[in-house]
Each structure stands twice: as structure tokens, then as C-alpha cells.
Amino acid sequence: MKISWIGTGVMGKPMALHLAKAGYAVSVYNRHFDKAKALEPEVKAYHSIESCVKDADIVFSIVGFPNDVKDVYLEVMKHVRPNTILVDMTTSSPTLAIELYAMAKAQGLFMLDAPVTGGDIGAINATLSIMVGGDEDIFNRVLPLFRLMGKTITYMGKPGSGMHAKLANQTVIAGNVMGVAEALVYAKDKGLDLERMLSVITGGSANSWQAQYNGMKMIKGDHQPGFYVKHFLKDLKLVLEEKKDLKLEVVETVAKAYQMLSDQGYQDKGTQSIIDYYLKHLI
């Protein structure tokens, strides 16, 4: 089976290499050829999408934004053979995923939407959580490859369902991360010791992965990105687009705050820097 992989950034690189290490022939493409070339000889790098995908049995992608996904697949679909399976692992628009699925189907191709959570560490350690939408028989065919990249692989249903699941997941994170920020801002205002406060939070019914992972970074003013503000804001905007007339008040509030944070130059900082929204009076 010949695998093509498009997008070899912080996530795509280790994911593609897991497939190569398992013995598959992997062709890779990146807009910046040197980033693809750097992965040789484990994989073979190509200068164009056409040359990368034309003999593929399955094409994976993990790129930046929905527009990138669209551009990539409009090109991919021109060049792949019939019956090729396409798998977009970018966190992208469910509506676009449904459109691409239909386009693929119309020309005898198969498509899955399969975004991930778990970050760069999850990608490196092959412990990602992968949420998959599309036809279940196609999901089952790709499952052995997903298992090389992730630990928890969940079939979520019809096309777009993988993307929807990822957006619901980000909605939870929105409340969690901003709730921790507000609690620490309140505690600081009241003169409490913030490390003791965080240990109270993580010791009981307020505990969360976000408190454990981002709480101390907030206290220390450490803005290093585990997850970028710009990517989280992209996800939250997708939720706002997709929710239609649902009134999701927490995610709306959090999206506005991250938009302001991003506008103030925080795009490339970590999501924990939302605490500056309060401490630096960006409100």
C-alpha cells in the first residue's frame, strides 16, 4: 500500500514517520520543500502535490486552516487514481469536510475527516486521540494506520462528524481554560498564594487537564506554546460558524476574549496566556 502524506509540520512530521517506521512506503509533500526533504530517507519527498499523490492508495493531510485543506484537496482530487482513500486530519470546517466527501464520492474516491487531539507530544508518542467521520467501512480499512498514530480511535459517524467531535472537545476546553484564568485572577486580587490556590483547584472537583497543564504556566507568566492561541482561535471560530442558531454563551465569551488576545499580538503564544486578557486589562 502506497501512502502519501501532505503537511509535515509539528504534528504531520511524527505522524508520517510512524507510518514509515511501520514499513509503509510514504511519499510526503510540504509547501516548503525543505521541510519534506528533511524527513528523507525514511520517506520520499516530492516538489508537487501531483507527483506526491498520483500513485497513492491513501492520502493523509494535516495542514493549517480550512482554506489550506480546500486548496490541497482540489489539487489532490485532480491527480489521484479512482478508489483512493483521502483522510484529512486537520482540525477544519465540518461543512467543508462534508463538501469534500461529496466531491470525492462523485469521482469514485473515498474520504474521511479525522482530526486529532493530544498535541505534539501525542503525535510523537503515537498517543493521539483521533475522531473520525465518514463511511464506517472506509474507517475500518484505515483503522490499522490510525492505530500507528494514536491510542484512542473513535468512529463518530457520518461525514463531518469527526470535525464536529473535535469542535465539541474544544468547546469544553474553552470553559476549562478560561475558568482557571478567572479563578487565578480572582485569587491574585484577593492576595491569596496562587500555588496553594492551584493545588486546591487540582485537588478536588474543580480539577481538569487544563488546570494541571496550564495553571502553573499562568502563574509563572510562561507563554510558551503547548497549543497556539492562533490555532485555538481558529477552532473556536469554527464552533461559532457551525453552531448556527445555538446560543453557546461560554464558548462565545471565550472566543471573543481569544480574538482580542490575538489582536494584541498573542497569536504565537500558548493558550494559557489568556490570563493576560485579565491581568493586562485587555478587556
Place this chain on the structure above:
Amino acid sequence: MKISWIGTGVMGKPMALHLAKAGYAVSVYNRHFDKAKALEPEVKAYHSIESCVKDADIVFSIVGFPNDVKDVYLEVMKHVRPNTILVDMTTSSPTLAIELYAMAKAQGLFMLDAPVTGGDIGAINATLSIMVGGDEDIFNRVLPLFRLMGKTITYMGKPGSGMHAKLANQTVIAGNVMGVAEALVYAKDKGLDLERMLSVITGGSANSWQAQYNGMKMIKGDHQPGFYVKHFLKDLKLVLEEKKDLKLEVVETVAKAYQMLSDQGYQDKGTQSIIDYYLKHLI
């Protein structure tokens, strides 16, 4: 050492009994005498605060609302001997805690504010988290008794700091619980399987105690109270009172939602029923 205990509800009852089991003489008072009487012979029940506290070395209380706390201590302070230690474990107003501390001090008494988290199960199993404000030497004197009731005992600082810590903790929970509700509402709207969705949420960076404990209750429409809407709303209103000019947008949003939920007759349901705010279009 003679201990008096005021308030023998779902929390106070097991807490008082832990002290009695450890060998202390415990006098108890409840507005409803039968609730105090039911705990005999492990403790001794009294018909009035005066008779309950007049020989006490230390008085504990865990009652309902800040007004109850105020009423109780105005009466307690009339009848206790000098040097008695007073410990309010109600989740109550930090401002009131500071006032009561000052009143106590002015008449030669000592006072701590020591609210708890961990719910009825934590009270029964003596695994509560207890956050304490007041003088540190008094905290150290009471610490052996706190250890009979809780697992994690944290000295948070000056009078009121225990209450502030508890309110910060509830602020985190506000974001966590409503974020889970919004994610499940979104997922339901998109036709996803909610149990699979919840397993994705609890399997990664969106995980929280609230998702684990309340997520499935939300899915099942189980409104049984682990923690009452009316008590959570009390806590959130205290945050809004105490935050002064801090703009804590998530907790403000969540407080409004719980107010509406309460107004619709949900006071005695569990906090997880916030999902009805969305599903029943209370917005």
C-alpha cells in the same frame, strides 16, 4: 476539649460524628431539634445555641447561607467564654468572615473561616479539602481536628482567605460544568453519539472532574443532586459580590444561566441540570 457543632445537615452530620468517634465530647445544635437529637448518643443535642456553646472550647458551624452564618455567630458570641475558637465551615461571604473575625477578636475570641469541597461523600469519608483563613497559630491549634474531617487542609492566609479560595474554586467549576454542557448540546445538535463524545472529552486535554462526574448525568437527563443548583448559585453570587470591578466574563455568564435555571424551579436539582438551560430553551 469540649466541642460544639452547629448545623447537622448533609455535611455537618458526618463531620461532627468524625470528631465524636475520635473521642471528643461534642454538643450539637440544629434549628430543627430532631435532626440534632437523631445523632445521640454519639453526641449530645441541645435546644438552643446558648446551651450548646456556653462551655465550649471550640465551636464549629456549617449552615446554609451567609445570613444564617451571621445569625448564628451573633448568638454564639453572646454566650461563649473568652478565648473560645470559632470556626465557620459554611461556604459564605468573605466580607462577612472578615467582619466576624474582627467582632470575635474585639471580645477576646478567635475565629477561622474554613469552607470545604468534596461534597457529602467527602464529608462521610473524611476526605474533604478544607481551605482556611484566619490567624496561623489558631489554624495550627485546630489542624488536628480538621484532619479528622478532611484529607487536604490548606492554610490560605488572613481572615476571609478560606472563603476567597473556595469562591475561586467554584469559579473554575463554573467554566468546567457549563463548557461540558455546551459541548454536549453542540454534539447532540450535530447528531453525534453522546456517550462516544463524552469518552473523547474525558480521554484527553478536555478532561475534568466535572466531565467525569456530571457528563453522563447530563446525557441521561439525571437531575439527582450531587451538588444543588441553589447552593452553586449562592456561591456564584458571592463571587459576583466579591469580585468588585474585576470583569470575570465566564463566571458572570454562568451565574446568569444558573439564576435562570433556578428561577425555572431547578433549585433542588443537581448542577448538571444546567444542560436543560440549552435543551429546554430557557435562554
